[in-house]
Amino acid sequence: MSHLAHTVAVRATGVDMFFGTPDNQVVALKQADFEARRGELIMLVGPSGCGKTTLLSVIAGTLTPQAGTVEVFGQRLDGLGQEALTTFRRKNLGFVFQSFNLIPTLTVVENVMVPLLIQGRPYDEARERSLALIEKVGLKGREEGRPNALSGGQQQRVAIARALVHEPPLLICDEPTSALDKDTGAHIMQLVRDLSRSPERCVVVVTHDHRIFRFADRIAEMEDGRISRVVDDPKLLDTSHL
Amino acid sequence: MYRLALNMLFGDRAKLAMLLCGLAFSALLMAQQSSVFFGIMSWTYTPMVNIRAQVWVSDPMVEQVNDAKPLRDTDLGRVRSVDGVAWAAPLHTSFVQARMQDGNFKLITLVGIDADTFAGAPAVLTQGRIEDLRLPDTVIVDEWGASLMGRMGVGPDGKPRSTPLKVGDTFEINDIQARIVGICKVRRAFTGGPFVYTTYDRAKGYTLGARRTLSFMLVEPQKGVAPAELCGRIERDTGLKAWTSDTVIWNWGERSLARNTFWWFWTNTGIPFSFGTAVLLGLFVGIAISGQTFYSFVLENLKYFAAIKAMGAGMGVIARMLFVQAFTAGLIGFGLGAGMAQAIGRVMIEKGMPPFVMFPQILWATFALVLGISFVSAVIGIIKVSRVDAASVFRG
Ligand SMILES: Nc1ncnc2c1ncn2[C@@H]1O[C@H](COP(=O)(O)OP(=O)(O)OP(=O)(O)O)[C@@H](O)[C@H]1O
Ligand SMILES: [Mg+2]
Numbered sequence: 001m002s003h004l005a006h007t008v009a010v011r012a013t014g015v016d017m018f019f020g021t022p023d024n025q026v027v028a029l030k031q032a033d034f035e036a037r038r039g040e041l042i043m044l045v046g047p048s049g050c051g052k053t054t055l056l057s058v059i060a061g062t063l064t065p066q067a068g069t070v071e072v073f074g075q076r077l078d079g080l081g082q083e084a085l086t087t088f089r090r091k092n093l094g095f096v097f098q099s100f101n102l103i104p105t106l107t108v109v110e111n112v113m114v115p116l117l118i119q120g121r122p123y124d125e126a127r128e129r130s131l132a133l134i135e136k137v138g139l140k141g142r143e144e145g146r147p148n149a150l151s152g153g154q155q156q157r158v159a160i161a162r163a164l165v166h167e168p169p170l171l172i173c174d175e176p177t178s179a180l181d182k183d184t185g186a187h188i189m190q191l192v193r194d195l196s197r198s199p200e201r202c203v204v205v206v207t208h209d210h211r212i213f214r215f216a217d218r219i220a221e222m223e224d225g226r227i228s229r230v231v232d233d234p235k236l237l238d239t240s241h242l
Numbered sequence: 243m244y245r246l247a248l249n250m251l252f253g254d255r256a257k258l259a260m261l262l263c264g265l266a267f268s269a270l271l272m273a274q275q276s277s278v279f280f281g282i283m284s285w286t287y288t289p290m291v292n293i294r295a296q297v298w299v300s301d302p303m304v305e306q307v308n309d310a311k312p313l314r315d316t317d318l319g320r321v322r323s324v325d326g327v328a329w330a331a332p333l334h335t336s337f338v339q340a341r342m343q344d345g346n347f348k349l350i351t352l353v354g355i356d357a358d359t360f361a362g363a364p365a366v367l368t369q370g371r372i373e374d375l376r377l378p379d380t381v382i383v384d385e386w387g388a389s390l391m392g393r394m395g396v397g398p399d400g401k402p403r404s405t406p407l408k409v410g411d412t413f414e415i416n417d418i419q420a421r422i423v424g425i426c427k428v429r430r431a432f433t434g435g436p437f438v439y440t441t442y443d444r445a446k447g448y449t450l451g452a453r454r455t456l457s458f459m460l461v462e463p464q465k466g467v468a469p470a471e472l473c474g475r476i477e478r479d480t481g482l483k484a485w486t487s488d489t490v491i492w493n494w495g496e497r498s499l500a501r502n503t504f505w506w507f508w509t510n511t512g513i514p515f516s517f518g519t520a521v522l523l524g525l526f527v528g529i530a531i532s533g534q535t536f537y538s539f540v541l542e543n544l545k546y547f548a549a550i551k552a553m554g555a556g557m558g559v560i561a562r563m564l565f566v567q568a569f570t571a572g573l574i575g576f577g578l579g580a581g582m583a584q585a586i587g588r589v590m591i592e593k594g595m596p597p598f599v600m601f602p603q604i605l606w607a608t609f610a611l612v613l614g615i616s617f618v619s620a621v622i623g624i625i626k627v628s629r630v631d632a633a634s635v636f637r638g
Contacts, residue, residue, distance in 0.1 A: 090554025093554065106253055110249055119554075
């Protein structure tokens with residue numbers, strides 16, 4: 001048991017999350033249990049509306065569930081105040097949002113720098129690290145452009161660079177390859193997967209994209225607000241909804 | 243992060259331009275409206291500016307400079323004997339009808355100054371010499387009055403003239419000829435009417451009916467005697483009222499006649515009210531416009547601030563980012579607006595219409611208001627961002 005505890009990166013137990021008023025309630029998560037291990041890239045799949053994004057938000061500490069416990073790298077999130085949750089996110093999390101949320105008035109490199117600057121890193125250092133990563137995601141030459149001048153796939157790569165730049169222990173990606181072609185998607189997933197290969201790290205990826213399943217160590221299937229099954233091999237998945 | 247905050251602000255040139263236009267326009271409106279207001283109010287004590295003397299002495303009942311209560315000629319001697327008085331000169335001011343060449347009448351402000359000292363003479367003559375006032379039947383007219391009265395003149399061909407009166411032209415005051423020997427530059431007065439300068443003795447002639455013609459006495463203190471102190475002595479020794487002549491609105495002394503005149507108009511006329519409402523309107527419109535533009539700027543950036551918050555920026559950092567943005571925009575907007583107000587003001591002062599007095603205090607007040615608006619907008623933005631659900635950034 002103690003050995004097991006040591007290998008757990010994220011553990012959510014008995015999580016309930018509903019939205020709306022009591023008489024008009026939407027149940028997003030119902031007694032959901034989820035576990036991700038250190039050094040692992042785990043994918044979350046399931047039909048639209050089954051609660052994937054909601055589960056990510058709960059793990060990220062941006063949504064507080066009505067019931068259940070969440071633990072990330074040994075830290076319990078339930079009971080933490082807003083400021084403590086903010087500090088937790090700043091130190092531990094990288095995000096790739098479903099709708100990239102790039103800031104249109106900033107340049108590409110400035111967008112990537114944001115997490116480093118939030119951490120209080122010096123501007124020049126932040127810029128240097130961001131430029132290096134932009135090159136890695138294949139956007140060299142676009143650093144000083146505006147996100148809106150990029151294609152959807154390029155914007156997504158900027159979002160991924162922004163999520164990776166501060167090397168967060170927990171990387172959370174909501175549909176990171178939805179706008180990428182097969183080769184670029186594979187290239188990006190390789191980057192993400194390399195990042196996960198360390199006991200201090202963990203990557204959770206929500207996706208519909210079966211082409212990238214091969215990068216997953218494990219795949220958790222979601223259905224009606226809970227994890228229904230966890231498999232090691234993509235071939236075992238029920239892919240009827242994809 | 244602050245550098246990014248600025249880049250966010252400057253990133254969208256079109257929106258920034260809108261924001262700055264709104265702020266600049268309201269700063270302009272506020273500065274310009276209050277300047278015109280104070281310009282009009284400062285017209286009330288124009289004689290204090292045009293007739294230069296350190297100390298004015300009047301009848302004890304006098305409350306403001308446009309309403310003189312005549313003194314006895316013997317009062318002059320009593321004032322001259324007060325300790326600390328270097329000299330005292332008589333001054334006559336009255337409103338009289340002057341008959342123009344075309345036969346029509348025009349109300350003028352007649353100023354009679356002492357022919358020996360020329361105390362109270364206009365500061366700037368654009369034509370002629372002050373000494374020529376010692377010639378018979380002579381007057382000096384102000385520039386603006388000369389052009390007004392010129393329109394009531396008759397040219398050599400017998401047709402109405404369109405040029406201003408000039409040295410050598412004549413008109414009549416109470417059937418006595420007035421020959422122009424000089425044109426001076428003076429400030430416009432609230433009571434309207436051209437300023438017509440002549441000697442004190444000749445003014446007596448021009449106002450034949452008047453029993454007493456000594457409106458004020460202009461007094462020069464001896465070296466080392468402060469005007470305010472001398473005023474006290476004159477009042478104690480003669481029972482008359484003595485005033486200082488400072489006209490600097492934010493720095494005038496207790497005994498300033500300009501100050502008394504200003505406040506007399508403030509309390510006894512509807513001017514402050516009617517013009518004050520225009521100023522207030524300008525303020526409200528200004529506040530509304532800049533507040534609105536700021537608010538929409540904040541709303542447009544709300545979801546990006548939410549993303550920054552989700553990525554782990556505390557509210558403290560976000561608050562400071564918003565303040566940096568608001569104050570930067572406020573500063574630039576104020577600069578543009580104040581600059582425009584200055585430029586427009588310069589044109590107005592040149593034309594003399596409408597009156598325009600832009601004290602540094604008006605600029606400071608506008609500055610404070612614009613920064614206040616920026617501050618409030620930033621606070622509203624901060625409240626909005628603090629309420630925004632960080633999880634909302636995950637949704638599409
Ligand atoms: N803030 C909210 N208010 C009301 N209902 C919500 C809210 N967020 C999510 N829901 C509901 O909760 C359920 C789960 O939503 P969620 O976004 O987690 O689904 P998802 O699995 O990410 O779907 P997709 O694949 O389309 O992104 C849905 O029925 C959704 O309508
Ligand atoms: Mg989703």
